[in-house]
Amino acid sequence: MNSAAPLLTPTFRALAWCLHLLVIGLLALAVGRAVTSERPHAGWIIVASVLCGLTYAAGPVLPGVHRSRRAAALWLAAVGACWLVLLASTPDAVWVAFPLYFLQLHLLSHRAALAAVAVTAGAAIAGFAAHQHSFSPAMAIGPVLGAAVAVAVVWGYQALYRESEHRRRLIEELTATRADLAAAQHTAGVLAERDRLAREIHDTLAQGFSSIQLLLRAAERAFPQAPQNAARYVDQARQAAVDNLAEARRFIAALIPPTLEGTTLADALKRLCTTTSTRHRLIARFHLTGDPAPLPTAHEVALLRITQSALANSVRHAEATSIEVTLSYFGDHVALDIVDDGHGFDPTLLPAPDPEAGGFGLVAMRARTQSLSGALTIESAPGHGTALTVRLPLTSRADTEPETHP
Structure with a gap:
């Protein structure tokens, strides 16, 4: 069928009922005129009208008519045959051709429908001319115009229906696409937040616990020979635990690091170096070059976290005796250089991150730097120490879209 889908629409149901009423009304008109006008063969007219009405009424009841063009064509042929019998009996049957046009155009293919309409119009003109016993062009105007x-x-x-269906499909596709996009954005946001939380935990809580562990081990070793040194290590471990607890609370409250509250980045880095020197057997020095300029919070947090992680790596893995931390302000970017005299390593042979052994530090540093459109370089070799450099532009997208940090 040409339009199986419109059968389900309220508009089409209303049009179908109008067509049914039109057919019934035209057949009733033919019967009424045959009875009131006492036309010849009135009985045949009534029988043909009833037969045509019953054949037509069978169409909406039979499900195959709406599912198969073949069944629809057979039903239309039966209705058309009854109509031709009626047309042969009375000229009033000419008007029934008009609803037949609609049935043929709806149920048949375009080419078959045009042919059926043309045949029906021709039969209507011929039947009416036969009853008038003459033909004139005016007789063709009604059937042709109706067709x-x-x-x-x-x-x-x-x-209009096809256009409406096309728009409906476009809307459904757009809705589905927007839903998929929203789901993808949600997934990306979850992954990004998970990555950010992993970096924050590594650079704060994990490093703090590592420092506490080292201090307690030192206290354990010093306790038999020098209890006073052990007590100092325990006190430093306690202070580290206090700092770690503050970090955890700020982390949960989604605020900036407490080491940056009420102070500058340079002061925070200097205090970090002092604390590291106090707690561990190394000397960490801080240097400031250039004219300090206000930095976005994302820049300050990233530089602080990277310094924390780098110092922890130097203490835990490199066994360095001295670390130089330099914060440099330039016109269009800020640079952080961290150099130690530890064992060094081969940057091309880094082990994969492992929950037990660690290895997340450099990955987190690089991720932080890249998130702010910066660059991180590492120069190191076994036995020659390590030099780490971070450069962050002062006009990156982080100025307008700062990363949320605890």
């Missing part, structure tokens, strides 16, 4: 109107109405309705 043209039917074709225009049905094809126009079908075109």
Whole structure:
């Protein structure tokens, strides 16, 4: 069928009922005129009208008519045959051709429908001329004009329906695409937040616990020979635990690091170096070059976390005796250089991150730097120490879209 889908629409149901009423009304008109006008063969007219009405009524009841063009064609042929019998009996049957046009145009393919409409219009003209015993061009105006109107109405309705269906599919595709995009953005946001939380935990809580562990081990070793040194290590471990607890609370509250509250980045880095020198057997020195300029919070947090992680790596892995931390302000970027005299390593042979052994530090540093459109370089070799450099632009997208940090 041409338009199986419109059968489900309220508009089409209303049009179908109008068509049914039109057919019934035209057949009733033919019967009424045959009875009141006492036309010849009135009985045949009544029988043909009833037969045509019953055949027509069978169409909406039979499900195959709406599912198969073959069944629809057979039903239309039966209705058309009954109509031809009626047309042979009375000229009033000419008007029934008009609803037949709509049925043919709806149920048949475009080519078959046009052919059926043309045949029906020709039969209507011929039947009416036969009853008038003459032919004139005026007799063809009604059936031809009715056929043209039917074709225009049905094809126009079908075109509107196709356009409506096309828009509906576009809306459904757009809705599905927006839903997929929202799901993808949500997933990306979750992954990004998970990565950010992993970096924050590594650079704060994990490093703090590592420092506490080292201090307690030192206290354990010093306790038999020098209890006073052990007590000092325990006190430093306690202070580290206090700092770690503050970090955890700030981390939960999603605020900036407490070491940056009420102070500058340079002061925070200097205090970090002093604390590291006090707690461990190394000397960490801080240097400031250039004119300090206000930095976005994301820049300050990233530089502080990277310094914390680098110092922890130097203490835990490099066994360095001295570390130089330099914060440099330039016109269009800020640079952080961290150099130690530890064992060094081969940057090309880094082990994969492991929850037990660690290895997340350099990955987190690089991720932080890249998130701010910066660059991180590492120069190291076994036995020659390590030099780490971070450069962050002062006009990156982080100025307008700062990363949320605890």
